[in-house]
Amino acid sequence: MPQYSLYEEEFHPSPWQRTWRAFKESHIAMAGAVLLCVFVVFALFAPLLTPYGVNEQNIDGLLVPPSWTGNGSISHLFGTDSLGRDLFTRVIYGCRVTLGSAFITVVLAMLVGVSLGAFAGMLRGVRSSIANHLPDALMAIPTLLIAIIIVAIFGTGLVNSMWAITLALIPQFVHHTRSLVRTEMKKDYIVASKLDGANKWQLFTYSILPNMTEMLVVQGTIALSIAVIDISALGFLNLGAQSPLPELGAILSDGLDVTYLAPWNVALPGMAIFFLVLSINVVGDGLRSALRKRVNH
Amino acid sequence: MPMLDIKNLTLEMHSSEGTIKALDKVNLTVSTGEIRALVGESGSGKSLIVSAICGALPSEWSVTADRMSWNGENLLGMSSQQRREVMRREIAVVFQNPQTSLDPSATLGEQLEESIPSEFIQGRWFWQRAQQRRKIAISTVHKVGIKHHKHYLSAYPHQIPSDIGQKFMIAMALVSQPKLLIADDPTRGMEPTTKTQILKLFTRLNQTRSLSILFVSHDLLAIASMSHTMTVLYAGQTVESGKMKHIKKRPLHPYTKALLDSAPSFRKDLPPKSHLPTIAGSIPTLQHLPIGCRLGPRCPRAQRACVQTPAVRRIHDHSYSCHYPLHMEKL
Amino acid sequence: MIRILARYSILFVLTLLVLAVMSFSLAYLFPGDVLENLTGIVPANDAQRLALERQFRLDQSYFIQFFYYLSNLFAGDWGYSFTSGIALRDEIGIAMPATIELATYSIMIALFVGIPLGYYAGMRCYSTSDYIINTSSITTYSFPVFWLALLLILVFSLQLDKAPLSGRISLLFDVEPVSGFILLDILLSDMQNKSLAFKDALSHLTLPTVAIGAVSTASMVRITRRSVIDARHQPYIAAAVSRGLSGWQIFFRHILRNALLPILPLMAIQITTLITNTMIVETLFSWPGIGNWLIQAIYQRDYPALRVGMLSVSTLVITLTITVDMFNRLIDPSREKYEHAAI
Numbered sequence: 001m002p003q004y005s006l007y008e009e010e011f012h013p014s015p016w017q018r019t020w021r022a023f024k025e026s027h028i029a030m031a032g033a034v035l036l037c038v039f040v041v042f043a044l045f046a047p048l049l050t051p052y053g054v055n056e057q058n059i060d061g062l063l064v065p066p067s068w069t070g071n072g073s074i075s076h077l078f079g080t081d082s083l084g085r086d087l088f089t090r091v092i093y094g095c096r097v098t099l100g101s102a103f104i105t106v107v108l109a110m111l112v113g114v115s116l117g118a119f120a121g122m123l124r125g126v127r128s129s130i131a132n133h134l135p136d137a138l139m140a141i142p143t144l145l146i147a148i149i150i151v152a153i154f155g156t157g158l159v160n161s162m163w164a165i166t167l168a169l170i171p172q173f174v175h176h177t178r179s180l181v182r183t184e185m186k187k188d189y190i191v192a193s194k195l196d197g198a199n200k201w202q203l204f205t206y207s208i209l210p211n212m213t214e215m216l217v218v219q220g221t222i223a224l225s226i227a228v229i230d231i232s233a234l235g236f237l238n239l240g241a242q243s244p245l246p247e248l249g250a251i252l253s254d255g256l257d258v259t260y261l262a263p264w265n266v267a268l269p270g271m272a273i274f275f276l277v278l279s280i281n282v283v284g285d286g287l288r289s290a291l292r293k294r295v296n297h
Numbered sequence: 298m299p300m301l302d303i304k305n306l307t308l309e310m311h312s313s314e315g316t317i318k319a320l321d322k323v324n325l326t327v328s329t330g331e332i333r334a335l336v337g338e339s340g341s342g343k344s345l346i347v348s349a350i351c352g353a354l355p356s357e358w359s360v361t362a363d364r365m366s367w368n369g370e371n372l373l374g375m376s377s378q379q380r381r382e383v384m385r386r387e388i389a390v391v392f393q394n395p396q397t398s399l400d401p402s403a404t405l406g407e408q409l410e411e412s413i414p415s416e417f418i419q420g421r422w423f424w425q426r427a428q429q430r431r432k433i434a435i436s437t438v439h440k441v442g443i444k445h446h447k448h449y450l451s452a453y454p455h456q457i458p459s460d461i462g463q464k465f466m467i468a469m470a471l472v473s474q475p476k477l478l479i480a481d482d483p484t485r486g487m488e489p490t491t492k493t494q495i496l497k498l499f500t501r502l503n504q505t506r507s508l509s510i511l512f513v514s515h516d517l518l519a520i521a522s523m524s525h526t527m528t529v530l531y532a533g534q535t536v537e538s539g540k541m542k543h544i545k546k547r548p549l550h551p552y553t554k555a556l557l558d559s560a561p562s563f564r565k566d567l568p569p570k571s572h573l574p575t576i577a578g579s580i581p582t583l584q585h586l587p588i589g590c591r592l593g594p595r596c597p598r599a600q601r602a603c604v605q606t607p608a609v610r611r612i613h614d615h616s617y618s619c620h621y622p623l624h625m626e627k628l
Numbered sequence: 629m630i631r632i633l634a635r636y637s638i639l640f641v642l643t644l645l646v647l648a649v650m651s652f653s654l655a656y657l658f659p660g661d662v663l664e665n666l667t668g669i670v671p672a673n674d675a676q677r678l679a680l681e682r683q684f685r686l687d688q689s690y691f692i693q694f695f696y697y698l699s700n701l702f703a704g705d706w707g708y709s710f711t712s713g714i715a716l717r718d719e720i721g722i723a724m725p726a727t728i729e730l731a732t733y734s735i736m737i738a739l740f741v742g743i744p745l746g747y748y749a750g751m752r753c754y755s756t757s758d759y760i761i762n763t764s765s766i767t768t769y770s771f772p773v774f775w776l777a778l779l780l781i782l783v784f785s786l787q788l789d790k791a792p793l794s795g796r797i798s799l800l801f802d803v804e805p806v807s808g809f810i811l812l813d814i815l816l817s818d819m820q821n822k823s824l825a826f827k828d829a830l831s832h833l834t835l836p837t838v839a840i841g842a843v844s845t846a847s848m849v850r851i852t853r854r855s856v857i858d859a860r861h862q863p864y865i866a867a868a869v870s871r872g873l874s875g876w877q878i879f880f881r882h883i884l885r886n887a888l889l890p891i892l893p894l895m896a897i898q899i900t901t902l903i904t905n906t907m908i909v910e911t912l913f914s915w916p917g918i919g920n921w922l923i924q925a926i927y928q929r930d931y932p933a934l935r936v937g938m939l940s941v942s943t944l945v946i947t948l949t950i951t952v953d954m955f956n957r958l959i960d961p962s963r964e965k966y967e968h969a970a971i
Contacts, residue, residue, distance in 0.1 A: 140896060140897070140900050140945060140946065140949045141900075141942050141945060141946075142900050142901075142903050142904040142907070142941070142945060143904050144904045144907050144908065144919070145904075145922075145938060145941055145942060145945075148922055148923070148926050148934065148938070149654065149934075149938060151926055152654075152658060152926055152929070152931070152934050153654070153657045153658060153659070155659075172897075225770070229772050229773075232772055233772065233773070233774055233908055236774050236908075237908065237911065237923060238927075239923075239926065249772075249774075252774075252775070252778075256778075259778075259782065259786075260786060263782065266778060266782070267779075270772070270775035270778065270779070273772050273775060274770060274771055274772065274775065277770040277771075277772065278766070278767065278770040281766055281769065281770050282766065285766065351869075351870045353866055353869055353870055381872050381874070382872065384869075384870060384871070384872040385871065385872025385873075386872070389871070390867075390870045390871075392863070392867055392870075394863075397862070397863040397864060398863055398864050398867035399864055399867075400864045400868070400881075400882050400886065401864075401886070402882075402885045402886050402889060402960075403881070403882070403885070407881075411873070411877070411881060412871050412873070469871065470871075473871075473872075
């Protein structure tokens with residue numbers, strides 16, 4: 001005979017579940033998340049979604065307007081560019097290139113930045129202010145400058161621009177990791193683990209790292225939006241991705257020549273970048289509010 | 298006539314899980330020149346009462362009361378302007394943690410001088426007024442026992458020790474010459490020497506200026522030494538209230554008795570190595586408040602009638618709410 | 629106080645030293661022959677090569693070369709550009725003030741429009757006006773700055789023909805470059821139609837400043853609003869309310885200062901982003917600033933220009949960030965409680 005439980009187990013959601021619940025309550029954040037998912041789907045499944053090839057040129061249809069204007073046709077949803085390539089295909093592939101390379105950049109910067117920051121936070125005993133301020137001051141160099149130097153030394157290309165942006169994103173991860181590690185090291189639960197005999201590596205992986213995930217997620221979304229804008233900016237200036245590689249900034253700069261004749265070449269890729277960054281920012285804001293609400297309750 | 302008169306105050310919050318009644322028909326009165334202690338464990342709602350009196354409750358709480366009046370005027374019916382005026386001149390609050398109640402970017406002197414009501418300052422020119430403010434600030438600070446006023450008045454909040462901080466908070470409360478001082482657990486976490494200084498200060502202020510004090514705490518020793526009357530709060534319900542000597546001699550509610558028993562200095566006849574008497578269990582959480590008398594599940598004298606909230610009964614000044622008080626035999 | 633100044637000056641000098649080392653070593657990192665990169669001359673034969681090497685001290689150790697490089701920099705000899713042949717010092721002398729002018733006006737807009745808007749939104753948080761301000765700021769912040777500039781050009785210059793497309797001032801006016809800041813130069817010079825020139829320069833300035841300023845303003849609004857909301861929920865504001873201080877008193881005495889103090893460390897990053905955005909927008913508007921100049925230099929692989937250009941821009945940025953940090957440290961009273969090792 002099964003036992004009936006008279007008292008229901010209290011359901012205590014885990015911190016991540018509470019954050020997700022608070023996030024779900026905001027309609028705007030959910031809309032942003034949906035939009036971001038659309039972009040991620042574009043990025044992952046680009047070859048399946050696009051009707052044409054990326055560099056497939058349609059000689060007869062140069063500068064065809066988008067399908068919602070009078071002269072456009074449905075066979076080219078967003079129209080074509082000056083070489084006859086379908087703009088819809090290029091924009092979808094462009095989302096893939098831009099979002100994918102931005103994501104890789106952020107992950108790389110996070111790995112390097114967190115390791116450096118953890119070293120700086122845990123292994124330094126006495127805080128020597130010069131040695132701590134010097135890297136901060138040095139790394140406040142503008143992204144564009146770093147990109148120019150790298151292009152000058154290594155040449156142009158998407159990979160080089162990714163290196164440049166990785167270098168530019170590392171300082172903020174280092175800074176935030178270092179300050180978080182430093183504040184956590186002073187707390188009592190770390191002292192308790194130390195007294196239990198944990199060495200520095202164990203302290204880091206088991207005690208400090210789980211408490212860092214929130215900060216990393218928040219900083220990661222900020223870094224992702226910066227990376228997307230910077231990669232497309234470098235592509236636009238022809239310092240990064242070179243055409244015919246379909247990167248949203250490069251597509252934009254291609255369309256710059258024919259702006260007056262065919263403004264959709266400039267408007268549509270730009271709108272793609274805008275909505276991509278907007279969705280990342282909205283999701284990031286929603287996450288930050290959800291985390292804050294969780295802490296306050 | 299009591300100065301602060303609260304009858305049947307109920308505080309409710311409507312959340313996604315249902316309505317939570319944090320305070321259930323709380324009664325509290327403070328008369329002129331009396332020190333009333335408000336005693337209760339953590340989580341019994343003492344700070345909520347203080348916030349309700351100040352009008353500083355967050356908007357999700359809804360306040361209902363049969364009577365909540367200050368000197369005859371209904372606090373709930375006042376406009377926020379009038380309420381602020383009452384708070385400014387007649388009621389003063391000393392909060393728990395002096396460090397967080399002070400603005401970290403302003404010196405102590407600036408914060409004290411801005412709290413001085415402008416009615417006390419006369420002077421045509423602004424330097425006269427500034428001088429007067431400074432004088433009043435220095436004299437108030439001396440009254441609470443801070444000797445080196447020049448050093449402390451120009452210091453920032455993070456530079457002062459916490460006992461000076463608490464004395465300074467009392468000085469800030471006194472500068473507007475209030476009639477009622479509400480002290481929300483001011484001696485929490487203090488060393489005994491500092492605690493005695495602050496309590497002596499309170500007693501002195503009460504005697505010399507007939508300042509009424511509402512002392513909210515759970516430190517029975519401090520309360521027993523200085524308060525005239527006491528109200529005991531459990532989980533948002535007032536269980537007993539009356540003169541200190543009467544309650545000490547003859548507590549009528551089981552909770553009060555357990556409270557007094559748990560402080561060893563109250564009992565003279567405690568044999569060495571004996572158990573300290575306690576009530577089993579712990580205070581209920583807000584989501585699972587018992588119906589009726591909230592001590593019900595833990596009370597050793599509870600019977601079936603305790604699922605209904607007991608009414609308030611009085612014997613002279615001593616009021617209690619219990620179906621089976623200690624002067625009645627258990628049935 | 630002197631200690632703080634001394635500490636920051638030493639930091640400044642050290643940072644500049646590191647930057648100089650980096651820019652010096654760029655000559656060796658650039659692809660191609662070092663000699664060609666430095667001088668632009670392809671030596672015809674070995675004898676010429678040896679002579680050139682001796683002239684540019686390339687045959688000596690790295691330290692001596694670095695010392696030579698530094699002494700040249702301080703003496704004012706910054707080398708010559710490949711493409712134009714003009715002394716780099718003159719070119720940078722014209723380009724840098726143009727960028728600084730544009731950046732200054734944008735940052736003024738960001739500070740004087742962004743911060744008050746952020747305060748307004750924070751004080752009325754979660755109300756309709758706050759909602760509108762928040763939404764518009766997050767939307768503006770998500771615009772890529774070059775696309776925004778492009779849209780502004782499309783709409784205002786090409787469609788409506790209201791604002792000029794490029795340059796700092798119409799070619800009809802000839803303004804003497806005294807300080808490099810064109811509005812100042814117009815006022816200082818002695819031309820006949822000063823007001824016309826002034827208006828013309830202003831109209832050239834409008835679109836780039838709006839493009840850069842919009843993104844910076846949105847960023848400032850978000851930061852300020854968040855800081856004000858955090859300050860409002862602090863316990864000392866509740867304590868001040870319980871003392872009966874009025875809303876205006878609380879705002880002016882407590883919230884104003886306490887909301888502003890956490891923003892200051894973030895200003896350094898804002899400045900960096902602003903200068904990057906300025907450099908990008910300059911290319912679109914053909915604004916003769918250092919961003920445009922550097923990008924032209926990299927298109928043409930003008931290595932001496934790149935070296936000195938990079939050094940000058942990073943010096944500018946480092947100066948600004950260290951100044952902001954030092955200012956921070958001086959006026960924020962609660963930072964004294966952080967421990968520092970003695971210098």
